[in-house]
Amino acid sequence: MSKTLLIIGFVWPEPKSSAAGSRMMQLIEVFQSEEYHITFASPCAKSDNAFNLESIGVSQVSIELNNSSFDVFIKKLNPNVALFDRFMMEEQFGWRVEQACPNAVRILDTEDLQCLRGAREFALKQNREMTKQDLLGDLAKREIAAILRCDLSLIISDYEMDLLLN
Numbered sequence: 697m698s699k700t701l702l703i704i705g706f707v708w709p710e711p712k713s714s715a716a717g718s719r720m721m722q723l724i725e726v727f728q729s730e731e732y733h734i735t736f737a738s739p740c741a742k743s744d745n746a747f748n749l750e751s752i753g754v755s756q757v758s759i760e761l762n763n764s765s766f767d768v769f770i771k772k773l774n775p776n777v778a779l780f781d782r783f784m785m786e787e788q789f790g791w792r793v794e795q796a797c798p799n800a801v802r803i804l805d806t807e808d809l810q811c812l813r814g815a816r817e818f819a820l821k822q823n824r825e826m827t828k829q830d831l832l833g834d835l836a837k838r839e840i841a842a843i844l845r846c847d848l849s850l851i852i853s854d855y856e857m858d859l860l861l862n
Contacts, residue, residue: 701727702775704789705738706782708746716807720781723805724754735773761788770796779803783810783842790845804846809856811836
C-alpha cells in the first residue's frame with residue numbers, strides 16, 4: 697500500500713538560514729525513512745534560499761489561498777497524512793483537507809507556539825516580564841483551536857508542552 701504525505705508549508709524550507717527549515721528537513725527525512733511519497737505545497741513565493749526538494753525526491757507544488765483549485769489538487773493527491781507547518785496553514789487549508797480526505801491523519805507542527813512568541817515579544821516591547829495574561833489573547837485561541845482540530849500536534853519543547861497542558 698502506498699503511503700502519501702502532504703506537507704502544507706507556511707514557507708518553503710530554508711535549512712541553511714532558519715531552524716524551522718532544518719526542522720522541516722528532519723521531518724521529511726523521518727517520513728521518507730517510513731517510505732512515504734511526499735508532496736510539499738506552499739502558498740508562499742520561493743526565495744533564492746529555498747531548498748530544492750525535488751533533489752531529494754519530494755514533489756513541490758505551489759498552492760493558492762482561498763482558491764478552489766486546492767480542492768481539486770487535494771482530492772487527486774488523496775494523502776494518508778497531511779502535515780500543517782504552523783497553525784495558520786491549518787486554519788487556511790485544514791477544513792479543505794478534512795472535507796476532501798476525511799480519513800487523512802492531520803498533524804500540526806507548531807514549530808514554536810506562536811502565541812508564546814507573541815506574548816514574549818509583547819512583554820519585551822513593554823520592557824517587562826511576560827505574564828499569564830499575555831498568553832490569553834486571540835492568537836492563543838486560534839492556535840489552540842488548530843491543535844484541537846488536528847489528530848496529532850508536534851510540540852518542540854517541554855516548556856511549551858507544560859504550558860499547553862496546564
